[in-house]
Structures are given as C-alpha cells and as structure tokens.
Amino acid sequence: MTTARSQLISVEATPYYHCVSRCVRRSFLCGYDKLTQTSYEHRRGWVEKRLKRIATVFCVDVCAYAIMSNHYHVVLHINKDQAHRLxxxxxxxxxxxxxxxxxxxxxxxxxxxxxxxxxxxxxxxxxxxxxxLCSISWFMRLLNQYIASEANREDNCTGHFWEGRFKSQALLDEKALAAAMAYVDLNPIRAGIADTPETSNFTSVKARIKSLRKNQVTAPPLFPFADNPRNNMPERLPFHLADYLELVEWTGQQIRGDKPGHIQSTQLPILERLGIETDSWLNICTNIKKCTLVGSAAAIQTALPLFNRQRRTALQIP
Incomplete structure (x- = not known):
C-alpha cells in the first residue's frame, strides 16, 4: 500500500532526504540499450543540467546525485529558512x-x-x-516533467516515462546523511561502469573533485561542506570534504556481494569520528535503499510522531 507523502517527508524531523526516480519503460533513461542498439547517453546531460538549474531556483539544496541508465538518485536538503527570508x-x-x-x-x-x-x-x-520553492515534491516534479517531455519528444511517443511516484527516505542524523551520500556517489562504481570516484561521470562526487582540482571551495550549485563543523554553524553539510572523499573511497572498496565494482582501500578517520563500527557501516551502505527512515534508534523514535507513524520500518544506525 502506498504511503502518504506527508508520512515520508517532515521538515520538523529532518531537512535531509534521499530520493530515487525510476524509468517505467524498457527503453533506457540514459546509457546504451543493447536490445535496440540505441545510445541514450546524452540524456544524462539533460538530467544533470536540469537538476542544477532547478537547484539554483529552489530553496532545496543538492547534496549528492548519480544519474544511471534507468534511474537517478539525489540527496536533497530542504532550506526552509532561506525560503522564508526571500x-x-x-x-x-x-x-x-x-x-x-x-x-x-x-x-x-x-x-x-x-x-x-x-x-x-x-x-x-x-x-x-x-x-x-522549499518542497521536494515540487522539485522532483519539475525535474521529472521536463525530462519526460524531452524523452517523449525524442522517442516520438506519449505516455508515462517515470514510475508514478519517486521514492524518498528521511535521513535523520549525520551518520544517515553520510551513508546515503556515499551510497549515491558509489552507484556507478558498484554497477561496474566506473573504476574510481573521479571517473564516475554524472555524479556529485566527480563534480566536487573537479572543482577541488580547480582550487574552488565547492561545485555550484551543490550544497557545500563545512570547513569546520561546529554547533550553530551556517547551513552546510556537517563534515569536511576531504573526509567525505576518503569515506567514499573506503566504502567503495569494501562493498562486495552482488555488486561487481570496487575501488582501493584507504584509512577512514570519519568513521572513528562518527563512532561507526566497520561492519555496521558496511551493512548500512548495503541495505540503505530498503527503508524510508534512516538514523540512530533515538533519532528514529523521536521522528516517528513527526511523520504520523507508529511502525518502525527503518534502518537503524548504531
């Protein structure tokens, strides 16, 4: 049974959400369709360009994204205070x-x-x-409508292009946020279409690395990382960019199972700072897509009333 969006998104519980939209057709959103021998690779550029344009208009920040062959991931931050200041x-x-x-x-x-x-x-x-302007539903609506229209025009057809609703997960604390962002940025590597973060085309991690190589603080319009995470800090991602890149590198090397891709291992100070055990972290990054709430036991328990929910269908982070 479909869950009401009001039970999936609550700014009072958390401003951070991981969202996924998937194509309903057999034909690809992007990439190469071996069945029809048709390349749709150029559509990745459509999605990335539109995503960045909407982010400059909305009071919804893009923390991470990955554009795959038949779906895309985004981690979004609702900036309600910014909307109220306009x-x-x-x-x-x-x-x-x-x-x-x-x-x-x-x-x-x-x-x-x-x-x-x-x-x-x-x-x-x-x-x-x-x-x-601070609604994730409207953000995703304007992104998906535009891409569907362009794809239908190119395919010379009509009808639904996306699944009826995008999926969303509430990220209730810093650990959940880091796990979701790493999961999103590692999608091309886990799928075996990229070897390293810097070669993962159409991902936020590659965009951030590209800006870093140009000595830029961040990659507009991506939500920036905090230079010095602290209490009462301005709205930014609550960790260092360098630590996050190490997190992505290490996590990508460790995840195995049914995923073909991996990258080399490095030491990861951020895991120690967040108080996450290695085995627990790998479990989180492997199973993060299976629930709608992600966070510590305390964060989940506190958030349930804000989503008007009683059942704990959530991924608990130790």
Missing part, C-alpha cells in the same frame, strides 16, 4: 524562471494599481510559490 519579489522572480506569469502577477511586477482583493490574491499566490 522577499515577495524574489519569490516571484525565482518561480517565473521556470513558469509563465499569470496576468495578475504581471501587473504586480509592473507596480500597477491593484484593488485590495487583487493585492490579497497576489499575496496568496506568492505564498503558495514560496512554499513550493
């Missing part, structure tokens, strides 16, 4: 970069004389847009 004109400007303006809003922007009823209608519309 002026009414800033909200309108952002929303209209992706949509056409209603006549009433056009008049509002031109500072035309409006009646009280028209003013109130404008403010209602703007408030709706403000809420949508």
């Amino acid at each position: 002026s009414n004109h800033e909200v309108v400007e952002r929303w209209l970069t992706l949509h056409r303006a209603p006549v009433l809003i056009q008049r509002f922007l031109k500072s035309e004389s409006l009646s009280d009823a028209e003013q109130n209608a404008c403010l209602t519309i703007i408030q709706t847009w403000r809420e949508r």
